[in-house]
Amino acid sequence: MMKKNSFLHVDLDAFFASVEQLDNPQYKGKPVIVGGLPGDRRSVVSTCSYEARRYGVHSAMPTAKAKQLCPNGIFLRGRMKRYHEKSYEVMSIFRDFSPDVQQMSVDEAFIDLTGTEKLFGLPENTAFEIKRRVKKETGLTVSVGLATNRYVAKIASGISKPDGFFQVKDGDEEAFMLSLPLDKLWGAGSKTRQRLNSCGFYTMKDVHNAPLSTLSTLFGTHTGNFLYNAVRGIDSDLFEGEAKSHSISAEQTFPFDLTDIYIIETELLELSYDVFFRLLKENCNGKTVQVKIRYDDFSTVTVSGTYPRNIATSDDLFEKSCALLRKKYEFGRGIRLLGIAVQNLENGMDDAQYELFDFGEGKKKAVEKALYSMQKKDSSLYVRKARNFIKKHD
DNA sequence: TCTGGGGTCCTAGGACCC
């Protein structure tokens, strides 16, 4: 008989809040809420401790509401650098147990344990050994799901949080899925659930009863297939393979809506710097630029352009962004968010091109590369155009 | 209570080419 696959999904519990409690022992056992501070306009909760969740606080909740629900909460801004350090420690432990660790985000990963039994014993024992080592070596707790495919492992890890372990045995996948409420169907968010409900589907069983053809007609081929498989505990390969496209973006929500075109473009300048320096840092580049505008009523539009050559400098990105914005922006409307993305990225900076088409950009580019290496050596260095400083000191 | 920021993937329609 063929040996079945074993996958772990490991999730760090209330990650950002747990790191804060670890680094600040006086916060242990208290409601810690990481994200915006209560006084910040237009901010949300990023992560909160289980103590805070008891008050009804959760991720993505406006900070103002969190403050209302939990007036004595400890509100903290995130320290992303620190979280990435801890994340790296944890991921390194995972790699001691399998060569195939697929990190999904800063706080979760899949570990393929297929074929590791001879080395580490049963997968469930490995799961407990991983939990033990993470706790001992980093002070953090994780929740682990174990199953024969990634999709079911992902759902299983959410079953007994925090510090949990849940195994779905070979052959039990379908029954496991059917035992859960519909809102545990990972990959079907609120919009899809609303549509499911409006079609008369309220439980996993309801979806399970529908033939594939019906689901495909109602939801399209892709989502139909996904739903059909998901309620049966079959992995639709959502987590398989490398990502096809890649992009780097930056966006900013403003405390107050913007209408003045000079100020709007000054913000685009700032975003252009952010994005361009990150392109340098990641040593990649692309030809497609997207500008995102969120109006005061929260409606969001995007406009993008694909150009013959990669982005040459931050000024180049700035000019393209301004042109795109002017094409799309309904002048006079209040803007609450602006974003810039460079999409369809490829590795390398194609330096050769600039020798053929150098419109003075080669020089600018050299200057920006030099600035980038200065910033790399001294991270306190903040290089921006004078235009951005004028804004800051208004 | 009024909604962050950084991503990936999918779809539909249009342009363009063969």
Next chain:
DNA sequence: TCTGGGGTCCTAGGACCC
């Protein structure tokens, strides 16, 4: 003179996730 069907690329919008 009118027109089919397929492939590819691009764009805008939307859903979803952490």
